[in-house]
Amino acid sequence: MIVLSILTCRSKALIVDYIKSVEIRSVFAEGAAEKILDFLRGSLFPVEQNFCFYVRKGIRHFEMYCNTGHEGTNNGIKNAATKVLPNHNTDKCTKIMADHDATKMAFYRLDAAAQWEGKALWSATATVDYLLAPAEDMTQSALEEAGNYASLRTRLVQWFVVRSVDREVKGVIPQYARVYIGTFVDGFLICSCEFFQCNGNCCRHIAHVRVYYSANPQLTVHNSAIRWWNHSCTG
Numbered sequence: 484m485i486v487l488s489i490l491t492c493r494s495k496a497l498i499v500d501y502i503k504s505v506e507i508r509s510v511f512a513e514g515a516a517e518k519i520l521d522f523l524r525g526s527l528f529p530v531e532q533n534f535c536f537y538v539r540k541g542i543r544h545f546e547m548y549c550n551t552g553h554e555g556t557n558n559g560i561k562n563a564a565t566k567v568l569p570n571h572n573t574d575k576c577t578k579i580m581a582d583h584d585a586t587k588m589a590f591y592r593l594d595a596a597a598q599w600e601g602k603a604l605w606s607a608t609a610t611v612d613y614l615l616a617p618a619e620d621m622t623q624s625a626l627e628e629a630g631n632y633a634s635l636r637t638r639l640v641q642w643f644v645v646r647s648v649d650r651e652v653k654g655v656i657p658q659y660a661r662v663y664i665g666t667f668v669d670g671f672l673i674c675s676c677e678f679f680q681c682n683g684n685c686c687r688h689i690a691h692v693r694v695y696y697s698a699n700p701q702l703t704v705h706n707s708a709i710r711w712w713n714h715s716c717t718g
């Protein structure tokens with residue numbers, strides 16, 4: 484099920500409608516839908532704005548969840564694409580952690596090869612020689628994802644951007660397709676997802692607008708915060 488939402492309050496109405504729907508009620512036990520709605524209305528919606536997600540949204544935090552290296556390792560294990568889950572046995576956990584190390588090692592190898600060659604070979608973007616590896620990675624994935632979005636230019640300086648390609652969803656989990664709003668302000672494209680404010684790098688929605696509406700569809704170092712520029716830029 485794909486649901487479109489623009490505002491947070493609209494999202495609340497959508498989730499309520501979704502839980503009330505005949506299809507969802509048919510898979511819940513008797514009275515379960517009402518209990519979920521009671522929980523949402525009584526314990527979630529009133530305090531939602533105090534959640535850590537909202538409090539830190541828009542603050543430059545680079546997606547860091549921790550203040551120590553050890554906590555960072557724990558976060559990587561728990562939140563990575565292949566993560567350790569509570570029901571995994573020791574063998575499975577060890578295998579996952581070894582795979583994490585192998586991935587990290589492959590990244591170091593690419594980085595070492597790039598330094599040895601004098602130019603990065605793992606990315607073909609125009610920014611590859613001027614950005615630090617994490618920012619180049621974010622830029623590359625933003626460009627790759629840009630084609631998965633559709634947009635509508637609503638004003639001379641404003642675009643509505645929405646995902647147009649379905650994500651793979653299993654079960655009865657609703658698939659939200661939020662409408663992101665890109666706005667041209669003082670010479671800068673800013674996005675309502677606030678990815679740039681959090682990470683200092685261009686998001687996929689702005690990359691979409693840039694690729695499909697600009698005379699020069701390339702992203703440049705100026706789409707990344709100075710914090711991500713390498714010595715070639717900062718000299």
Ligand SMILES: [Zn+2]
Nearest residue numbers: 674676686688
């Ligand atoms: Zn965005």
